[in-house]
Amino acid sequence: MGILDSIPHVHAVPSHRPWPRVVVAEAGWRAAVDELAAGRLTLLGLWGEPAVVHMALLDEAVAEIAVVTYECAAGSFPSVARHHPPALRLERTIHDLFGLTSTSADDVRPWLDHYVWDKSFPLGSRDAPREAVLYRFLPAEGEALHQVAVGPVHAGIIEPGHFRFTANGEHVVRLEQWLGYTHKGVESLLQGANLEAAAKLANRTSGDSAVAYAFAFARAAEAALDIEAPPHATHLRALMAELERLANHFGDIGAICNDASFALMHAQTGILRERCLRAADAAFGHRLMMDVIVPGGVVRDIAPDGIAALRTLLAEIDKVFPRLIELYDNTASLQDRTVTTGIVKTEYARQFGAGGYVGRASGRNFDARRMLAYAPYDRLSFEVPVLEAGDVNARVWIRIREVEQSVALIAQILDLMAPGEIMSALPAGHGECEGLAVTEAFRGDVLVWLRLDRELRVQRCHLRDASWFQWPLLETAIEGNIIADFPLCNKSFNCSYSGADL
Amino acid sequence: MTALRDILSQGAQMLLVLLLAPLLTGFVRKVKARLLRRRGPPLVQPYRDLVRLMRKDVVLADNASWLFRVIPYLMFAGTWVAASLVPTFGNGLLFSGTADLIAIIALLGSARFFQALAGMDVGTAFGGIGSSREVMIATLAEPAILITVFAVAMIAGSTQLSNVAEFMGSDAVGLRVSLGMAFVALTIVALAENARIPVDNPATHLELTMVHEAMVLEYSGRHLALIDLSSQLKLLLYVSLIACVFLPWGTATADASVATLAFGALLYFGKLAVLGFLLALFETSIAKMRVFRIPEFLGAALMLALLATLLRFVSGSL
Numbered sequence: 001m002g003i004l005d006s007i008p009h010v011h012a013v014p015s016h017r018p019w020p021r022v023v024v025a026e027a028g029w030r031a032a033v034d035e036l037a038a039g040r041l042t043l044l045g046l047w048g049e050p051a052v053v054h055m056a057l058l059d060e061a062v063a064e065i066a067v068v069t070y071e072c073a074a075g076s077f078p079s080v081a082r083h084h085p086p087a088l089r090l091e092r093t094i095h096d097l098f099g100l101t102s103t104s105a106d107d108v109r110p111w112l113d114h115y116v117w118d119k120s121f122p123l124g125s126r127d128a129p130r131e132a133v134l135y136r137f138l139p140a141e142g143e144a145l146h147q148v149a150v151g152p153v154h155a156g157i158i159e160p161g162h163f164r165f166t167a168n169g170e171h172v173v174r175l176e177q178w179l180g181y182t183h184k185g186v187e188s189l190l191q192g193a194n195l196e197a198a199a200k201l202a203n204r205t206s207g208d209s210a211v212a213y214a215f216a217f218a219r220a221a222e223a224a225l226d227i228e229a230p231p232h233a234t235h236l237r238a239l240m241a242e243l244e245r246l247a248n249h250f251g252d253i254g255a256i257c258n259d260a261s262f263a264l265m266h267a268q269t270g271i272l273r274e275r276c277l278r279a280a281d282a283a284f285g286h287r288l289m290m291d292v293i294v295p296g297g298v299v300r301d302i303a304p305d306g307i308a309a310l311r312t313l314l315a316e317i318d319k320v321f322p323r324l325i326e327l328y329d330n331t332a333s334l335q336d337r338t339v340t341t342g343i344v345k346t347e348y349a350r351q352f353g354a355g356g357y358v359g360r361a362s363g364r365n366f367d368a369r370r371m372l373a374y375a376p377y378d379r380l381s382f383e384v385p386v387l388e389a390g391d392v393n394a395r396v397w398i399r400i401r402e403v404e405q406s407v408a409l410i411a412q413i414l415d416l417m418a419p420g421e422i423m424s425a426l427p428a429g430h431g432e433c434e435g436l437a438v439t440e441a442f443r444g445d446v447l448v449w450l451r452l453d454r455e456l457r458v459q460r461c462h463l464r465d466a467s468w469f470q471w472p473l474l475e476t477a478i479e480g481n482i483i484a485d486f487p488l489c490n491k492s493f494n495c496s497y498s499g500a501d502l
Numbered sequence: 503m504t505a506l507r508d509i510l511s512q513g514a515q516m517l518l519v520l521l522l523a524p525l526l527t528g529f530v531r532k533v534k535a536r537l538l539r540r541r542g543p544p545l546v547q548p549y550r551d552l553v554r555l556m557r558k559d560v561v562l563a564d565n566a567s568w569l570f571r572v573i574p575y576l577m578f579a580g581t582w583v584a585a586s587l588v589p590t591f592g593n594g595l596l597f598s599g600t601a602d603l604i605a606i607i608a609l610l611g612s613a614r615f616f617q618a619l620a621g622m623d624v625g626t627a628f629g630g631i632g633s634s635r636e637v638m639i640a641t642l643a644e645p646a647i648l649i650t651v652f653a654v655a656m657i658a659g660s661t662q663l664s665n666v667a668e669f670m671g672s673d674a675v676g677l678r679v680s681l682g683m684a685f686v687a688l689t690i691v692a693l694a695e696n697a698r699i700p701v702d703n704p705a706t707h708l709e710l711t712m713v714h715e716a717m718v719l720e721y722s723g724r725h726l727a728l729i730d731l732s733s734q735l736k737l738l739l740y741v742s743l744i745a746c747v748f749l750p751w752g753t754a755t756a757d758a759s760v761a762t763l764a765f766g767a768l769l770y771f772g773k774l775a776v777l778g779f780l781l782a783l784f785e786t787s788i789a790k791m792r793v794f795r796i797p798e799f800l801g802a803a804l805m806l807a808l809l810a811t812l813l814r815f816v817s818g819s820l
Contacts, residue, residue: 147627149627155719156707170793260789261699261711262788263534263538266538267539267540331788336792337791482792484711
């Protein structure tokens with residue numbers, strides 16, 4: 001238990017798998033925060049329950065995770081964000097949902113709560129009415145500065161979110177995001193749901209990452225129940241996860257170029273994306289492969305002609321994609337837009353524990369498939385591309401390299417796959433148990449933590465999208481750039497609104 | 503008799519540009535769609551859009567001034583008059599005597615001035631951004647086109663477009679370096695003036711990158727229809743201008759027979775199609791440039807136009 005050595009704890013919770021969860025007093029909590037602030041640990045998640053807060057920590061050096069729990073006796077807990085800014089929005093969310101306050105926090109504005117809910121603190125035990133206060137954006141002062149308010153309704157068809165720019169002419173001085181418009185109460189809905197209903201809900205947290213969420217949820221439930229999915233089922237899960245990654249990366253590469261008004265790339269990658277979705281439909285009966293992965297395994301095997309459909313897809317990608325890479329690399333006007341635009345500094349990527357292409361384009365070598373090697377990735381060979389530049393171009397190149405890796409992974413899995421069981425039986429009853437899982441979605445690591453009661457119903461479940469730690473970096477990436485380059489930066493991040501608003 | 507004939511010819515060309523402008527826009531869109539392996543909207547879609555907008559109610563911002571309501575008509579009138587001054591299939595336009603190339607630029611410049619005002623009128627951030635970008639582009643594009651006009655005028659010995667076109671169509675013009683430079687300069691200016699890629703994107707939905715679209719974001723109904731039609735007229739104007747100065751072959755003279763006129767019209771459609779196709783091809787093969795690269799791009803046009811004028815001074819045959 002190397003990760004917990006420096007954190008004094010009261011006792012460990014026995015039914016938490018696969019990583020330990022410990023209950024800490026204030027000293028332990030502060031020690032954990034100090035470790036985060038010093039950069040020795042990475043914050044993986046911070047979430048609440050009516051009377052406690054949990055914090056997931058990752059030690060990247062030894063690839064270990066631990067959850068520390070603080071019991072909020074007085075309805076408050078020592079602020080993490082005060083010493084470790086990445087926790088800020090998570091703390092504000094905990095306050096909105098549970099009514100737990102963080103003491104000595106600098107920023108106490110609401111995050112998800114826009115004062116339109118029927119009830120304040122919907123998940124908490126406190127039922128005090130909340131007074132609507134005008135949301136104040138952080139000030140930026142100076143002569144000739146002006147504000148540009150964008151959204152939540154945009155001119156194109158995208159998810160809603162508000163962006164407040166403070167600019168001097170075209171130059172952005174500060175960007176502040178205000179999200180929460182797609183809050184739909186996923187965590188409330190999950191409470192008391194049986195495993196089947198809960199898997200469906202988790203599946204729909206963020207539509208583009210349906211597989212990754214279902215995968216993470218299933219793994220968390222399996223960890224809690226201490227069962228394992230059969231090998232064939234894990235192969236099918238990885239197939240779906242890689243197909244989803246392919247489709248989204250194709251979509252993103254095209255969309256980034258389209259935001260630089262280079263529609264040619266968008267049209268070409270759009271075709272590839274559509275081919276992926278059709279192959280997914282042929283193989284798994286659903287274009288986004290929803291509701292295939294469930295706790296215990298998968299509900300159906302790959303369709304008889306699915307393997308052929310996937311092989312055809314791989315052949316087409318092999319044929320077309322190299323030409324598209326060349327097109328991207330050789331279009332000077334496009335390179336002029338993406339190179340050196342929207343740089344995310346390496347130290348920020350590390351501090352925020354940014355996952356996915358955002359982190360890997362800025363030198364953070366983290367991929368849950370590699371570092372936390374879950375089945376079947378522990379038996380597959382693949383590379384994790386990492387770049388240092390941190391600009392839009394680097395994020396495009398990470399995606400390009402990952403497409404190549406995903407294609408190779410799908411081919412590998414198709415070769416390895418042997419027919420077999422696809423479901424492990426779930427125990428009929430079980431003591432109260434908790435599970436934690438991290439899987440790699442296309443945009444980064446998805447964390448799912450849950451506690452099941454004796455009837456295998458979800459008592460409490462928390463889903464954390466990679467976007468929580470990427471959105472704040474977008475604010476830093478745009479600083480010093482011009483307003484007109486924001487769409488390009490934003491698209492290169494492609495953070496989830498739905499996944500982060502829950 | 504000649505007076506009647508002149509009025510008819512002028513009237514026919516005025517009507518022609520008005521009717522043809524949406525078609526050219528539709529054609530460029532169609533070619534772009536085909537190049538992207540899409541089917542694209544039908545050629546007549548811009549007409550349908552105009553009719554649809556005309557039928558819709560106008561939604562006005564509460565704080566819109568009278569200027570905001572008047573400007574679409576001003577823009578349309580200015581652009582239409584300017585467009586009808588450019589010879590399409592026949593030279594010797596009636597209006598040519600009263601307004602030359604410089605007047606065309608002045609008309610377009612005023613239309614733009616009013617449009618920039620309209621962008622700021624309602625006070626939204628996007629309108630302001632659009633107007634500021636538009637004016638930045640204009641300050642560079644307008645000198646460039648003026649100097650291009652001087653270069654061409656010095657070669658042709660006149661600023662009247664009908665005379666210029668006639669001279670360009672004659673054997674007297676020869677092969678001139680300065681004309682080549684003026685052509686490139688005019689093309690660059692035309693791209694910038696018509697909000698095409700790489701300066702602006704006519705098809706964008708990204709409110710933060712828009713120039714032209716940002717200024718007209720608050721317009722709706724018949725106002726928007728007029729503004730859209732003005733933009734389409736402006737595109738036709740620039741394409742016709744390039745055609746009549748640099749591809750003058752087949753343009754009918756003032757006293758031509760009906761057959762020559764018909765031939766001239768046919769050739770004019772052909773020129774529009776070729777230039778429209780080239781525009782679509784160019785737009786497909788290039789990304790939009792950073793906002794602060796635009797001055798360099800337009801600066802190149804300005805320098806080329808200046809060089810063309812200087813060359814003409816240095817040697818009469820260049």
